[in-house]
Amino acid sequence: MKSGRTEPMTPPKRLLIILARNPLKGRVKTRLARDIGDEQALKAYRILLKHSIRTAVQSCVDTALFHSEPSPPPAEFIPQGSKTYCQEGKDLGERINNAFITGFTQGYQHIVLIGSDCLDIRPSHIKRAFALLDTHDAVLGPSLDGGFYLIGLKTPVPELFLHRTWSHEKVLDETIARLEAINLHFALIDKLTDIDTADTLQASRLWAPISIIIPTYNEQETIEATLQHLTKLTTDHVGTELLIADASTDNTATIASRFPNVTIIRSAKGRARQMNCGASHARGKLLYFLHADTLPPPDFMQHIRHAVTNGARAGCFQMRFDAREPLLEIYGWFTRFPLPVCRGGDQSLFITRELFDTIGGYNEDMLLMEDYDIVSRIEQVTPVHVLAAAVTTSARKFLRNGTLELQLHFAALHLKRALGATQEDLADYYRIHIKT
Known part of the structure; x- marks a missing residue:
């Protein structure tokens, strides 16, 4: 049955x-x-x-x-x-x-x-x-x-x-x-x-026509990790290029040459000169200047693209250090505020090609503090937007010089510049008091 x-x-x-x-x-x-x-x-x-x-x-x-x-x-x-x-x-x-x-x-x-x-x-x-x-x-x-x-x-x-x-x-x-x-x-x-x-393609999240420009001078200890990080973050994007504007006398260029996605440009020494040199070779409509010892956040290109889509013509990230020190955490915390004294090159800088050309790029007469100079000139035209995410930068200079001592030296440099010190005077002070 x-x-x-x-x-x-x-x-x-x-x-x-x-x-x-x-x-x-x-x-x-x-x-x-x-x-x-x-x-x-x-x-x-x-x-x-x-x-x-x-x-x-x-x-x-x-x-x-x-x-x-x-x-x-x-x-x-x-x-x-x-x-x-x-x-x-x-x-x-x-x-x-x-x-x-x-x-x-x-x-x-x-x-x-x-x-x-x-x-x-x-x-x-x-x-x-x-x-x-x-x-x-x-x-x-x-x-x-x-x-x-x-x-x-x-x-x-x-x-x-x-x-x-x-x-x-x-x-x-x-x-x-x-x-x-x-x-x-x-x-x-x-x-x-x-x-x-x-x-x-350009309407998709694949498209990121960003030229990442890294000025290097004897960065053989840091450049490999930075390029590995950037290669990983840019793999799933089209239109992105990595440019090294190199003035090194060590093996920085040799190490960078191992990365097939990186273009190495020989440049005269001087961070302002090197960044302008990189920009002159860049094809992107958006330039992103990054120090060799600084790592952008995992979704940095999405943050930049979102900011530009919403009208930003220039901006930077907040910053944190790769060492756990109370004073360094305080310094990093202040980078969220849109104040000139809280800006620095370690925070990186994105800027549209059109605006970069309009303001004349970096001032190559600047031996020091070229980052503060360009931010001040940008802000005469448009705000510098501080994005919510943070880059991670090396604390090596603070650890060599002392976290409080180095900050006091930076304050002295700002004061000297405000009082009219020449670039040569500032460079002399930096060379005498700060270990690189």
Whole structure:
């Protein structure tokens, strides 16, 4: 006698396909490359592909990567545990269709396919698409450019992909028309942005056209850690450049040359000269001056971009020291206030290229206190915004000279300058009283 209970239905076997190009210079993001160059276009694509891979892994579903070249891409561009296949087909439609057929042939019943152009896609979009396939024949994720970033099916539908043109603003509309023509029930999920053009890139969080300029003089003990920190923080951004304006006689330049993302510029000695030299080679519309022994906060570019988007033309961060000393904590605490006496080069400085050129850059006649000078000239034009986050700077000079003693020497320098001391007099005082 049979039981009256209904056996639970076996969930459909699900597969997520990533259709991707191998990350090779000159072969990816060609439309974008026309505006930003092959190197930056490749960087953008690598970031986007890694995002698609992370999304796939976090979706907790079987994954297959279909790559464009005969050999798979490096392991970092393959989801862990994923199968890999070479794409087959003369055009995009044939490659998509053949990828679906491969998945269905292997026994998968619900298949979702994504590309590697969308930075906004999340595991929730993948899970939503699979859930909708339980009640629909197809699912589409529309993109703002008129295409789609995701498509899900539970049976092969070659009519959707073959004998048609791609890469135009009516791709989604034509796909929907084909679904309706063959009476397939479909659903749409969130509309997101594909990054294919300079406009979509510049509107995304990937875009950070910031030139980071670091003046160095015999910083072989600090420069490696600083560049490692900056490399990590700028990896997921496009348009950022790192420039070292170097006047060193030690191994600073040799150490910096180990970082392929760093441009080293030989400069005459003098921090003002070096920062102007770096600025003259910079391509960014936003300049960020940073000392070699100072580390910006993890999200410093987001802070700067947010400030500039909201109208700031110049600004700095608050500051803390890398040593736990009561007086140093007090000194750092005061950097939150927008007072000239609380400003200093260790806080770093961001400034738009337009404003930097308008005020004439750093004053190269300044042997000392060039940071106070440029801040005072900026504030004659526009406020210097103090951002909420803090940079971390080395306390080495305070530890060598005494935390109170060095601050008193700095106060003496400010007083001497206010009383009309020459730059040579200030430099002599600094050389005699302060250990570097």
